[in-house]
Amino acid sequence: MKNQEQARQSFSKHLTLSEVKDLIIFFSYTDVVPFFEFQEGYLFFVNVTDSLRKPWTFIGTFYANPEIGKYVSIKWTKFSSEKRLKANNEVIFTERPRHEGEAPWKKFKLVIKRKIKLFGQVIWGELKV
Template sequence: MENQEQGRQSFSKHLTQSEVKDRIIFFSYTDVAPFFEFQEGHLFFMDVTDSLGKAWTFIGTFYANPEVGKYVSIKWPQFSSEKGLKANDEVIFTERPQREGEAPWKKFNVVIKRKIRLFGQDIWGELKV
């Protein structure tokens, strides 16, 4: 999806309980296809910077399953654990420009948003951990 505010490409989703428990996030192929060139069963890497400026590298794999379709899994056990992610947290990846001398794979900023209830209203706030 296009992020109109920043003019950059981004993709996002709300985490499921199983994604939190297993520390693997799944995306439909159509959500992430504009960002990667996939080869089935091959690993790919994502350099990610969180909202505190900490750098992470996530490992992903593309799958084509005749029963469930094409999808991507991204492993992030340390990130998930350190951030204390919960079911229904929203994860937003925004592509950032590649700088000279960086590794050739894609670079992203990641923001985690969590819904809180305040004065009877649901408010989505950025998780700063």
């Protein structure tokens, strides 16, 4: 039960080479629809806090393309270059609970994980940069 609840509170993906090069991340509509209200072509903001508790705001756009379906793009140019993201890094957006008096939009904690080799074992470690 906890895993199902946790799954509803977060969305994640492994970055592709083109997402790292273009500094834009793409999500399937079905992965992010529980977290946002979309209108095609309109911008929305994604407020996150990184592992160092630094706040960031990304700009997202929802698209409905008849050939490839519905998807969301999130532009994070400065974040991506500052964190030196690489293809296959995993990014995990976890929804933070809203506190009284805070703005009504959702905020997320953003964790970056990278595959590393440690004593001959391959593990996923959280980047703290």
